[in-house]
Amino acid sequence: MSEAMWGGRFTKTVDEMVNEFQASINFDKRMYHEDIAGSIAHAIMLSKCGIISEDDCGAILAGLKDIEGQIEAGEFDFSVDLEDIHMNIEKRLTEAIGEAGGRLHTARSRNDQVALDTHMYVRRETVAVLREILNLQAALVETAKANQDVIMPGYTHLQRAQPILFAHHLLAYFGMLSRDFARFEGVYQRADIMPLGAGALAGTTFPIDRELVARQLNFQQIYGNSLDAVSDRDYIMEFLSAASILMVHLSRLSEETILWCSREFSFVELDDAHCTGSSMMPQKKNPDVSELVRGKTGRVVGHLMAMLATVKGLPLAYNKDLQEDKEGIFDAIDTVKFSLGVYAQLIRGMKVKKEVMRRAVAEDFSNATDLADYLVKKGMPFRQAHAVSGTAVHTCLEKGCYLQDMSLEEYKKLSELFEEDIYEAISPETCVANRNSLGGTSYAQAARQLAAAEELLAAENKLQEELAQKQI
Template identity: 60%
Template sequence: MKLWGGRFTKPTNELVDEYTASIRFDQKLAQYDIQGSLAHVTMLAKCNIIPHEDAETIKKGLKIVADKITAGEAELTEANEDIHMNVEKLLIDEIGAVGGKLHTGRSRNDQVALDMRLYLRDAIVTIVELLSNLQTSLIEQANANLETILPGYTHLQRAQPVLFAHHMMAYVSMFERDIERLKGSFPRVNRSPLGAGALAGTTFPIDRHFVAEQLNFDGIVENSLDAVSDRDFVVEFLANASLIIMHLSRLSEELVQWSSAEFKFVELDDAFCTGSSMMPQKKNPDVAELVRGKSGRVYGHLIGMLTTLKGLPIAYNKDMQEDKEGMFDTVETLKGALALFAPMISTMEVKKENMYAAVAEDFSNATDLADYLVNKELPFREAHAVVGQAVLYCIQSNKFLLDLTMEEFKQFSELIDEDIYHVLKPETVVNARDVAGGTAKGRVQEQISFANQRLNDTKEWVSTFAEKVNVWMK
């Protein structure tokens, strides 16, 4: 008989057992479930709801069960439906009927909400740490390439030259906002739902705040209906994760392009590429491509969760069993991608000469010619037209602006003097953007300095919260 089967006259259909069981995936919550149970049973004894000696027996039994699950020695079955019932059955098998007292004053509804919050806050800390490791790799590349110039693009057309360091720091900024979003969501995850019961609380004189303190939550979810019926904290995480994977996908796309023979801007280390079973010459950027591809599944989990929740009445409904697989998969997808990306960026070879050659053979210095004329008091619109004519002449003559003689320059404007050759050099063009956030070397160094300060703050945050999560099991 199932642990909840007292009012039933026949066993559930085997197909129902198979269809409704969640143990295939929610076993990931095993240690969190036991962590929550340890805090709960300690509270039951503190409040004199169960005898202290029973609580100690249950705690010892739970720790034995935890060890057996970790060692792969415990049998988790679909007959027991989910991780909560499996743990309770293993506990009763271990210590006898006294194990049945563990569930006093709680429901699987508030229990699963607790487990998911414990799991997710742990995952957030890990992902923030992995993001900071990727930022470190990007900053290292930026520091190593403060003199490296490459074309900057709009519409995938060469636009203006920028420092490669500046390009790397753009991603550092994107990932910084991703970190801020995760850190900002943490307090909303870090609240205890335990004690909400099935939906209305419990008749037992429990101490919800004590349990929250034991598990290092910031407080409790105050409304019992809200505690068991909403998964907005999961939706928020999936939305944040979607932004992270989007930023990773954009960087992946650039790595795929840059490592091609058409660009030859970077070469990825062999350790992060694969070959072809048919074409022996191939070196494929498969990690970057797969990360780019996995963005779709993360987006899908977000939309799936929103769709699951949109029509549910308060409080718990079986539909909410669908809240876990997408969350688990998203966490593992992000952790895997970020763990690979940091060393892939660190070991990436930057082909500085190829980047510079590309800048020297385009018209990305055209805006600087226009600005030069504006500084000579020619209205910008007139300057724009003059430079457009000069570019057209160069295209027709198979030349670039720096190839023009002074006589040729004078055809377009008498305002142009010999100093134009210095003005149009890629190094001058880059360093002319000497404004906050610009691509001039000094401004990029400022960005790196600010980023390092924020990175130190993030590492301190990770250290602080890593000590707080999972302390009970320690």
């Protein structure tokens, strides 16, 4: 007979290569806290339902807490032969307290046990991701607030388009992160459903109390279908989807940061602590953090694709394929938390080159729309005004100057509607100030957006703290 804890019907031990191949302990051991917390709740429920004795329950709880202490002290030797975190802990528990340890697994399967652990782990790590999103949002608000009067070129097609406030640009990323926060809040809700009590797939013959376990572990909901409980990985796919979108946002910010700190743009300078040099070229200051975040985005997106492909053809209920859910989400969690944390530091540490940005908007044609708007406000149809403005740009290109360098006489040749006030109308400050429509880039609108961002941050912080307090 096999010596494995499930080996009663087997006459041979598992081949060593197969054992190594199917074991998950090397990565699922990070869920030891969730596994022990779930087992404690399960043991208490078994005792209260009269399924195990109070004495056995007491021995189990003491043994599990002792094992948790050993793991946290680095004194626990994990065994590949025991496959996973569940069997490693149960084996050590049985060795420590005897028969009582063998009663812990009554009325549960590793199928609903691993589902419980993963739900709890994803739930807890989602709260940690929310905290890191808040930290980066706060960094964006702080930097925007400190640079409220900085004007920069706004781009479409990576061509200078219209003058905007640097604060307005940063707050666009705040908006993206706010949607990320809401998505992860949704992930939390889908992870906050308790599967324990589903057994292997069909429930159990024992008179268990699933509501009691849910209350102990602070779950808001309980799966109503045992097949769904052990096979559902939607919350993992949702986490990876939300993580992928978040990383895409960080990748876009990375691309802009890389451009901004290049000599060609020179809009910002990154702190030395967030850059590296070249082993060959002494002058180099490389934006490695931004490049790595941009690169790691593909890794997280890959984990989402892998999980979708893994689940797409699985029949109900549990299949060993589902073990593949762990490594991808563990890596995605680590990557997202690191990327958010390091980016908050980068944003807080970068130096904004106000004069370089101001010079950039003075030496381009991003005020051409404002020249057209000037004529429209004096009664000219927009399409005609657009053509006049385009002609003015063409004239400047031929002369090697900019719109503010044209004389009033030259403007008059294009339209008698031009007056001396055209120069004020096309100054970068006026161009920005006049874009005062809701959500626009004006000084007043940027101030309004900052106030709204701070208000939202306070609400998000409150929610994150409430969720954090619910974790076991």
